[in-house]
Amino acid sequence: MGSQHLDFTANVTEALADRQLRANFKSALTGLMKKRVAVLPDAAERERMRDDAEAAKRKALAKLPELLERLERKCTENGIIVHWAETTAEANEIILGIMRSHDATKLVKGKSMVSEEMHLNHFLETHGMEALETDLGEFIIQLNHEPPSHIIVPAVHKNRQQVGRIFADNLEGIPYTDVVEELNAIARKTLREKFRTGHVGLSGVNFAVAETGTLVLVENEGNGRMCTTVPPVHVAVMGLEKVVESLSDLPPLLRLLTASATGQLVTTYVNCITSPRKDGERDGPKEIHLVILDNGRSRMLADAQLRRTLQCIRCGTCLNHCPVYIRIGGHAYGSVYPGPIGKILTPQIDGLADKGVLATASSLCNACEEVCPVRIPIPGIIRRMRTEAYDEKGDGVVKGHGAKKNLLETLVWKGWELTYRIPALNRFVVSMLGRFGDKLPNVGPLKAWTSVRTAPRFAPKSLHQLAKEEGIRHE
Amino acid sequence: MSSTARDRIFARLHAARTTVSPYVPQGGTWQAPMLDKAQRIELLKKRMETVRSEVHVLPEAEWPAKLAELLKAREATTLTYGHDAWFGGTLRSKIKGKGMPKLVPYGENVEAFRDELFGIDVGITSTLGGIAENGTLIVWPTPQEPRLLSLVPTVHVALLKADTIYSTLAEAMREMRWAENMPTNALLISGPSKTADIEMTLAFGVHGPKELIVLVLE
Structure with a gap:
């Protein structure tokens, strides 16, 4: 999907004509907006949390090379093997190499947007590996050969009847049902068997703490803990902007991440991984690898305005509040990262020539900036994308600068x-x-x-x- | 390949330093309120029950009887635990006889125990503490109490001493000196496994435990 040519206008026209799709998005996103406000009811307190979260992320970006070196050193001391990848192709090769060195063929995956950015599943499948998504939403759309349509709730565009049909068509011996509890039970039975027998577990990283060399993962389902605990090898992948300086940065970031993403005070599990299984311990992976990916991020850091894109903690709340995203859904963007954050992130990763058009899909209403937990000035950066796409002169640093000039x-x-x-x-x-x-x-x-x-x-x-x-x- | 990739990445990161002198705003303005002991227990209970955990506050001596009652109601047939956990001896002496589950200590490495573990009904663990502000248990697995005890069985029972409930996560991190003592795996657990991935309809027990039962011991 990522490498295909993007016909954004055609995608939007098609999405707007799909009444079912629009109804599915509207009902889900309205609910998420209400839940966010319910869990952050005090506006003054919310702003104090945003002060702290923004400060923590901007501080980390200001010291990024030092913190990444410290993270690497602490992780190595703790027994975690650190790899660096400039491109997604390099990151994919590293993971394939790890699997081959263990004669592994079965990968069980927790939810990871970076692995979507890498198109890891497709890559591994072409090399004869099974890469199985285990987050329920990701599992559903993988069965249907679709990319996610939302950063947090990837199957939000499907209703229960559609999910029932996907299960009945793709899983052996499963009859059609549209009862949500039964659908969950089907996924539980299928996936627990996969956790038990998986060779390698893969996860993303929400925050990597340089102070202690700790990888922090948040989740509700428990599939992330399964993937990072049951198989003998765990591979974590992260963009290099995920590092924070110390554990004390975490409380406001965690609170705002879960509140903004799903309207929760905290997720069911906050999983802090600091080392592989030690002598005497009975479970946990014997080997942990951390793959740190650049893929254009270090270039963003060199520009005072664009670097703020790297503050993103992938909560998805800008999607939920975007009048454009609500109506066209995630697939229309033809990109791993949809919605407002995608409009500024995707052109910077893939270039303005292919993806600059995404920045046109905004009324600059500022809703995204108002709700962003780390206060990324998204509308300002959208305008920057538009300007850079047309203007060859200036101090632009975005790939494909001036590509739309005619x-x-x-x-x-x-x-x-x-x-x-x-x-x-x-x-x-x-x-x-x-x-x-x-x-x-x-x-x-x-x-x-x-x-x-x-x-x-x-x-x-x-x-x-x-x-x-x-x-x-x-x- | 990897070391040169590293060099090139760091070269760009250091170069960015010379073009941009970043503004960093002041943080450290937000703090959740500090509470007294009764408030901490009450808030933890309320927060945990909101996400469908079952919380019982009781005198410490009464937990075996309460556990027996809960196990009986669920007709549990197997229970796994850490043999050398602080409550192990009590568990073995009190949870036995008719209607009680078979006790299966997690005494081998997961490679040998995995297949049996995935079929067990109940796992019981100790906790290092709780956090009132968001209704969370602090669980640091140990050689005595491995990680999967709190994840794989259908029901997770956690024993929480009321004295170890903190007001906030920040306080717990400070008081327990997390920065100096991070274990292999530190967990915050706030309820049974759940998902809302289908039509935002909340459902419990998608991969991990379907129930979380917390016994708060006073």
């Missing part, structure tokens, strides 16, 4: 500039538009523009002219 738009803006600089030209153009403006042929860019907007009516006389006729001297 002769027609350049000429239109140049003409606009001249019309406002030269009074005689201004008078001429205004008078021409007054006479012929309504008769412009409806073709080309004008047709495209007016297909979703009402064309303006030009007044026969300009304001300047009217004022002059009325004898008003000082306009």
Whole structure:
């Protein structure tokens, strides 16, 4: 999906026409918005938490190289093997290598957005490995060969009937049911068998604590703990922005992450992993690998505005509050990270030429920035993406800078500039538009523009002219 | 390949340092309220019950009788525990006889015990403490009480001493000196395993325990 050409307009048109999809998203996201407010009822306290969470993440970014070195050193001391990958291809190869060195063929996965970014499942399958998603939502869409449509609730676009059909069609000996408890029981039975027999467990990382070399994972289902405890080998993957300095940074970050993501005070499990199984311990993996991925992140760090993208803790609440995302859902974006955060993250990872169009899908209403637990200025960065896509000059650092620049738009803006600089030209153009403006042929860019907007009516006389006729001297 | 990738990544990270001098706002402004002992027990109970944990506050001497009653009601046939946990001896002397489950100590490595473990009804563990602000148990597995005791069996019973309930996570981290003592695996457990991945409908026991029962010992 990631490497395919993105026809965003076609995707949006299709999504908007799908009433079932829109109903599924609307009901789920409205619920999530209400739950968030219910668990953060005191606005003043919420802002204090955001102060702390934002400070913790910005502090970590300010010291990023030192903290990553410290994390690597502490993890190594603790017995965790640390790997570095510049690209997703390198990260995939590292994981394949780990599996091969253990003669492993079966990987059980906890939910990880970075592994989606890597398209790890597809990669491993082409090399003869089984990569099984065990988060219930991820399991459902993997059975149906779909990518996630939401960062937190990946199967939010499916209703219970659709899930029932997916199970009945793809799991052996399972009859159709649309009772949620029965669907959960089917997943439990199927997946517990997979945990018991998996060779390698894979997880993401919510926070990596440099102070102690600890990997912190939050989850509700218990599949993450299964993946990181039952198989003899655990591989954790993280983007390099996940590091925080110390354990004392965690309380506000954890509270806001779970409150923003699912409206919970805390998740069922907060799983802090500091080392593989020690002598005398009876369970837990004998070997832990940590794969730290760059994939464009270090480039973002070099720009004072763009680096704030790296504050993201992947709670998904900007998706839930976005008037565009609510209506078109996650798949329309054709990218691993949808919604507002995706509009700024995806073009920076994949380049403006392919994904710059995503930044156009925003009314700049600012809802995302208002709810962001770490206060990422998303609308400002969306505007930066738009500007950089068209402007070759300047200090832009985003891949594909100037990719959308084209002769027609350049000429239109140049003409606009001249019309406002030269009074005689201004008078001429205004008078021409007054006479012929309504008769412009409806073709080309004008047709495209007016297909979703009402064309303006030009007044026969300009304001300047009217004022002059009325004898008003000082306009 | 990996070491050169590392070098190139760090070269870029250090270079970013020279182009940007970042502003870091002040943090440390938020703190959840500190509570007295009665409030801590009450809030922990309330928070845990909200996510469908079963919480019983009782005098310490009464836990074996309460446990027997709970096991009987569930018709549990097998119970696993750490043989050398502080309550192990009491468990062996009190939980026996008719209607009581067979006690299966987690006494081997998981490789040998795994298949049996996945079929066991109840796991019982001690806890290092609780956190009132969000209704959480602090569980640090040990050689005596391995990690999977609190995850694989269908029911998880946790024994929590009322004196060890903290007001906040930050307080627990400070008082227990987490930064110096991080164990192999530190867990915060706040309820039974749950999911809302299908139509946001909350359901319990998706992969891990279907029930969490907390006995708060005063």
